[in-house]
Amino acid sequence: MKIIAMTNKKGGVGKTTTALSTAAYLGQSGFSVLAIDMDAQGNFSQASGAKRDEAGTFDFLRGDPPENCIQKMAKYDLLAADSRLSRAEKEFDQIGSEHLLEKALKRLKGYDFVILDTSPSMNVLTLNAFAAADAAVVCCQTDSFSLSGLDDLMKNVDLAKEYYNKDLTVAGILLTRYDSRTSISKRTAEMFEARAKELGTRVFGTVIRESVAIKESQMRQCDVFDYSASCHAAEDYAAFAKELYEVLGGDKKKWPKSSQKQSSGSSPRISIPRQPRKRTTTHRRR
Ligand SMILES: Nc1ncnc2c1ncn2[C@@H]1O[C@H](COP(=O)(O)OP(=O)(O)OP(=O)(O)O)[C@@H](O)[C@H]1O
Numbered sequence: 001m002k003i004i005a006m007t008n009k010k011g012g013v014g015k016t017t018t019a020l021s022t023a024a025y026l027g028q029s030g031f032s033v034l035a036i037d038m039d040a041q042g043n044f045s046q047a048s049g050a051k052r053d054e055a056g057t058f059d060f061l062r063g064d065p066p067e068n069c070i071q072k073m074a075k076y077d078l079l080a081a082d083s084r085l086s087r088a089e090k091e092f093d094q095i096g097s098e099h100l101l102e103k104a105l106k107r108l109k110g111y112d113f114v115i116l117d118t119s120p121s122m123n124v125l126t127l128n129a130f131a132a133a134d135a136a137v138v139c140c141q142t143d144s145f146s147l148s149g150l151d152d153l154m155k156n157v158d159l160a161k162e163y164y165n166k167d168l169t170v171a172g173i174l175l176t177r178y179d180s181r182t183s184i185s186k187r188t189a190e191m192f193e194a195r196a197k198e199l200g201t202r203v204f205g206t207v208i209r210e211s212v213a214i215k216e217s218q219m220r221q222c223d224v225f226d227y228s229a230s231c232h233a234a235e236d237y238a239a240f241a242k243e244l245y246e247v248l249g250g251d252k253k254k255w256p257k258s259s260q261k262q263s264s265g266s267s268p269r270i271s272i273p274r275q276p277r278k279r280t281t282t283h284r285r286r
Pocket residue numbers: 010011012013014015016017018039041043118119120176177178208209210211212214215218233
């Protein structure tokens with residue numbers, strides 16, 4: 001079971017979108033996936049079309065039996081967020097509260113992946129995600145504000161490692177909302193690459209392009225693959241899920257065969273220079 005936290009202290013950078021799309025793609029590919037909404041905003045739960053008045057993340061953290069808290073969605077199981085999560089700071093204020101998720105997850109068996117959607121603040125829920133995760137994916141919108149927030153976020157990850165989870169790794173930085181038509185996106189991606197190297201991490205080869213299908217799919221409460229499997233974001237998230245799987249040590253040959261049709265292989269990589277490009281058959285930039 002690999003536990004992956006989608007993170008960034010900056011808001012609106014694609015954490016929830018990445019968590020949703022990754023959970024959906026891994027799920028439709030045949031993996032057993034549990035998604036956990038660790039954000040009191042509940043955006044993941046809302047966009048999944050989950051019931052919000054039932055037991056969920058809050059109850060799971062309190063130690064309720066997992067089977068009472070988990071909702072079965074089409075492609076993944078879900079621990080949904082409800083309004084009580086906004087009281088987490090008060091409810092979970094005892095010594096050791098940062099380890100509630102880690103403890104609760106130990107009672108689960110049979111999942112290949114647990115995907116955690118985190119909030120844009122370093123609150124007790126985010127610290128729980130860091131304490132429980134094997135790997136963090138740092139979601140960054142491809143702009144200079146995200147770039148300037150990167151150092152701060154990485155410092156927080158280092159602190160989380162020191163105090164809560166020495167085994168936490170950063171799987172990489174995922175660039176989102178990439179606009180392949182502009183040179184500024186390209187230049188920003190180069191700067192992310194350089195900074196990532198200095199920080200001892202990597203930028204994922206796959207970048208997620210800006211795509212109107214993302215907002216539309218979220219409004220309709222379906223994932224981007226069901227909404228439009230051939231849109232840019234669906235192609236990119238499929239490629240990202242496979243790249244993440246490999247980065248986490250998954251064997252390429254063991255990727256379930258049933259999913260192979262669902263990715264057209266035209267997802268962009270951020271090798272530079274980038275021009276509007278023809279469809280190719282490779283996902284790799286390196
Ligand atoms: N590739 C994309 N193309 C177009 N819109 C996108 C893309 N990715 C995300 N968005 C939109 O950007 C907004 C922010 O995305 P999202 O909610 O995933 O960010 P977040 O980091 O989870 O935000 P928060 O910090 O508030 O939880 C949403 O309206 C989403 O629909």
